[in-house]
Amino acid sequence: MPTNLSDMAQDDNKHIYFMKQALLMGEKALEVGETPVGCVLVYRGQIVGSGMNDTNKSMNGTRHAEFIAIDEMLRAYPRSLLRSTDLYVTVEPCVMCASALRQYQIRAVYFGCSNERFGGTGSILSLHSDTSIDPPYPVYGGLFGKQAIMLLRRFYIQENEKAPKPRPKKHRELNTKFDDET
Amino acid sequence: MDVQEVLRGVKPLLGQVVPVRTVQETRPREEFEDAYAVEVNVKNASKVIKVLDNAFPRDPSRPLNHLRRFAKHTQIPDELRPVLIKGEPSTQTIFTLITPPLPDADTLRELLAPFAPPSDSSQSSETQPSQDTTGTIHLHTIRIPTQPPLNIAQAEKWSKTMWPVVFNPATPRATIAPPPHALSCVHESLKPKAGRYLALARIVAAEAEKSGVGRGVGAVVVDPELEATIDATDDARWADAIVAVAGDIRYARREGGAVSEAERHQGTGPNPNAQAYNPDVEGGPELHALMHAVDLVASARRKQAGGEMNQSIPLTPLEEFFLTQSDAPVHQSAEESDNLSPVPRKYQKTETEAYPMPTDTDSTRVPRLRSREQGGYLCTDLDVYMTHEPCLCCSMGLLLSRFRAVIFPRQGRMVAGGIASEPVISPVPVEEAEEASAPTSDPPEQEEAPSSEASRPYYGLHWRKELNWRAMGFEFVEDEITEKSAEEGVAFHA
Numbered sequence: 001m002p003t004n005l006s007d008m009a010q011d012d013n014k015h016i017y018f019m020k021q022a023l024l025m026g027e028k029a030l031e032v033g034e035t036p037v038g039c040v041l042v043y044r045g046q047i048v049g050s051g052m053n054d055t056n057k058s059m060n061g062t063r064h065a066e067f068i069a070i071d072e073m074l075r076a077y078p079r080s081l082l083r084s085t086d087l088y089v090t091v092e093p094c095v096m097c098a099s100a101l102r103q104y105q106i107r108a109v110y111f112g113c114s115n116e117r118f119g120g121t122g123s124i125l126s127l128h129s130d131t132s133i134d135p136p137y138p139v140y141g142g143l144f145g146k147q148a149i150m151l152l153r154r155f156y157i158q159e160n161e162k163a164p165k166p167r168p169k170k171h172r173e174l175n176t177k178f179d180d181e182t
Numbered sequence: 183m184d185v186q187e188v189l190r191g192v193k194p195l196l197g198q199v200v201p202v203r204t205v206q207e208t209r210p211r212e213e214f215e216d217a218y219a220v221e222v223n224v225k226n227a228s229k230v231i232k233v234l235d236n237a238f239p240r241d242p243s244r245p246l247n248h249l250r251r252f253a254k255h256t257q258i259p260d261e262l263r264p265v266l267i268k269g270e271p272s273t274q275t276i277f278t279l280i281t282p283p284l285p286d287a288d289t290l291r292e293l294l295a296p297f298a299p300p301s302d303s304s305q306s307s308e309t310q311p312s313q314d315t316t317g318t319i320h321l322h323t324i325r326i327p328t329q330p331p332l333n334i335a336q337a338e339k340w341s342k343t344m345w346p347v348v349f350n351p352a353t354p355r356a357t358i359a360p361p362p363h364a365l366s367c368v369h370e371s372l373k374p375k376a377g378r379y380l381a382l383a384r385i386v387a388a389e390a391e392k393s394g395v396g397r398g399v400g401a402v403v404v405d406p407e408l409e410a411t412i413d414a415t416d417d418a419r420w421a422d423a424i425v426a427v428a429g430d431i432r433y434a435r436r437e438g439g440a441v442s443e444a445e446r447h448q449g450t451g452p453n454p455n456a457q458a459y460n461p462d463v464e465g466g467p468e469l470h471a472l473m474h475a476v477d478l479v480a481s482a483r484r485k486q487a488g489g490e491m492n493q494s495i496p497l498t499p500l501e502e503f504f505l506t507q508s509d510a511p512v513h514q515s516a517e518e519s520d521n522l523s524p525v526p527r528k529y530q531k532t533e534t535e536a537y538p539m540p541t542d543t544d545s546t547r548v549p550r551l552r553s554r555e556q557g558g559y560l561c562t563d564l565d566v567y568m569t570h571e572p573c574l575c576c577s578m579g580l581l582l583s584r585f586r587a588v589i590f591p592r593q594g595r596m597v598a599g600g601i602a603s604e605p606v607i608s609p610v611p612v613e614e615a616e617e618a619s620a621p622t623s624d625p626p627e628q629e630e631a632p633s634s635e636a637s638r639p640y641y642g643l644h645w646r647k648e649l650n651w652r653a654m655g656f657e658f659v660e661d662e663i664t665e666k667s668a669e670e671g672v673a674f675h676a
Contacts, residue, residue: 059487060480061560061582067468078438080462095643096578099600100467103575103675117650120578124648127574131639133598133673134461 015110018042018088019143023112025052025065026090026151032057036151039065039089041073043081049073065089066097070104082106090148092141095120098127102134109139112148146178183499188385189421194377195384195660199589201369202655205642206358208604213328218280218290218321219253219266219345226297227252230278237293238285245357246281248330248337250346253277257346266322275299279345281326291319329357357647360654368587368654371406372565376589378420379404379567380658382427387569389498390429390471394453395444399430399676401471402567403479406586408550425550425564426482427504428475430676432465434495459674467575467675472566476583479561482508482551508551561585570668571599573675577643581651588644592657593665597673601655603642638669 018040025038029052041049051068055061066089073085082104087093090112093101098120101109114123121128121139129136157172222230231251240246250257255271266277280290298319326345331337337349359365379402386400402424409423433443433453443463447453455463467473478497482505484490497505552558561583568590572580577600580588588601595602644655668676 058480059483059560060476061584062468062473062476062579067466070466071468074435074437076438078440078462079466094578094582095649096467096575096582099573099575099578103461103464103467103573105461118578124646125641131637133459133675 014045015088015143018047018086019090019110019112021047021050022088022090023144023147023151025050026148029053029065030151030155036155037065037089037091037148039069039087041069041082041085041087043073043077043085048077048081048085062096064094064097066093066101070100079104086110088143090144090151091115092119092123092139093121094118095125095127098125102127102132102137105134106137108137110143111139111141112143113145113152114141149178150176185499185503188500189382190418192378192381192385192421194375195380195591195658196377196662197591197658197660199369199372199376199656199658201365202601202642202644202657203603204359204645204647205603205640206647207332208640208642210332210358211329214325214344215282215328216284216323217249217282217326217345218284219262219277219324220280220290220294220319220321221266221275221277221299222294222297222319223299224274224276227276227278230294230297233293233297234278234280237289238280240281241283244328245330246328248348248350249279249281249326250348251279253279253346257341259341259343259345261343262322262324262345279326280321282328287321290321294319360645360652365654368406369656371410372587372589372656374414375404375409375420376567376656376658379424380569380589380591382421382424383567383569386427386429386498386500387471389500390431391452391456392450393444393498394447394449394451395434395495396430396432396453396465396469396471397456397674397676398452398569399471400427400569401429401475402427403475403561404565404567405550405552405563406565407552407563423550424504425508426475426478427500428471428478429498429501430469430471431474431495432469433463435465435469457672459672464674467573467579470573470576470676471570472568472572472576473579475566476561476579478505479508479551479564479583481505482549483554483558486549486551486553508549559584565589568594568676570594570676571596571601573598574600574641574643575675577601577641581643581649581653584651585653587654587656589656589658592659593663593667594676595657595667595669596676597638597669598675599638600641600643602657603640605640 021040022038025040026036027038029038030036034053034056036053038052039050040047049069049072051065051070051072053065054063054068066087069087070082073082084107086108087101087106088110092111092113092115093109094115095118109121109128111121116123118124120126122141128139153175157169157174254276255267255273258266258277324345327340327347331340331347331349334349337347340347383400383402386402387398388400390396390400391398403426404423405425406423408425412419412422433447433455436442436445443455443465444453447455468477478501561580563584563586565587566580566585566589568588571590571594572588573596577588590601592606595606642655643649645652
């Protein structure tokens, strides 16, 4: 199939733009003391939903960015449109969200950094492609991965006043280095 | 609906609670890593251990106690002999094992140099041509199993081919399953009332189905600590440790400004959508019974913290009842209850009359849901009883909510479920009894699923060593089965 180079460039620009919007949602989460993960849902080139982690404020451990964004989208659109919608999320969706996205039949998922502890689209499990009653979806990782990691590092360097025994982290320094400079 | 009457009328399911094994138990994965075998003077054995343990303290989170620290020449597996032993086997030297994470080779050689074998029995120069001097330490890279053997046969196989391995049936296999003691404590605590909670979950499910707001799936959330404080002989108080119940509401959400599927199909009776699986009308996993229950607990917590409840989807009488109990007094004196009952007025009459009064009068108004100050956080240490095996999304949701345990009837297994770890094979009660009486017996190796079994993945998500959060999983095996398993019905996400 012939590939139009200018189309490809436009495509790249599109991915860059939407992932930057997801990162901005992550920034917002950081400002209000939530785990800085952000995402946007894109339907026909438009952002139809955006979300950031909301587990602290809602006191509900399942309120991840993906669910918040889907909530917002469904206020204006029927869920069947998710089949033509792409997700841009700063961190690989966790096992819970990976399954939810499959149940919602998301068209494609673009993520920043992988999630070595809970990742459901390749890191721990591969729920986007495993046998299931819903069709699989493609995932593309690594878009602005370092920026996504830096958001998380900036979060985890803070002291958690909500923890039963806050750990003093005064002397910690923000690590800005990456092992694999690619 | 008279909630008290419903609670009184609950007929417990009869059967037994059995733990769901972990996937690492049902499909033991063998893991191997590189280690060094080093020949040292047999006289120095104890010193070698001391020096090694001082220089490279063992990581207690990586139990490698199944590997012998020393192997005599006669214990070296046949396959390693040509590499490790040159010439005749000797009793003057012994091989010690350096386990991963492997230290720097030069540091190690230096450290062990004083204990090198006498020159006459040291290695020929074949392996390390440049370092052939007396007292040289040779590091031989070998492969070792990093997980303890699960049975004697495995231990023997490894001992013959890799390195001498000890089988200890009592080793708590902490890396692949919940510690046996913790598991049996939870198991015992669930047994007396599981049948009753599950029966209530089915009533909650029937309510959800009948009203058309969702599929017939229900969840009951219990605080086991609260349960322990309830007088077990007082039958009228059996439901006092329930902090929330919730039914499936997948058809109740309005999307894109349109009416919901539930509103579209007015009237009584199950929603016609439930007869098949159509992802476009299913609603999302956040409307499943478990997620709904988690949301109700969260909204009660927000209310405790002075926030709002903001329930967008109306609750059923049972859901409402337990939700209000959760930020209301469990213990009310008869005098107080008239004016202080937090139960909505339309249920109030019933409640004040029928809700069992406590015998202890000094107890103050304590909400069922423990507050943040009392250690209440998300769904930490709560148990959830489900009518069906939760879907993958809900299974992970229950881990992220920090539930202690999840319990569902084996009849409620789902093709798209996230908890089961193996197919049901033979008549189960017999098999379980055998297993219970012989806990050390070897699990059958590489069990093949019967070909007739519907192919579904078995995730055993409740307890996976790869995940940071874990819960215990249990199935309730009913004595008498009258209906076919949900696994054979419409495949949907419960």
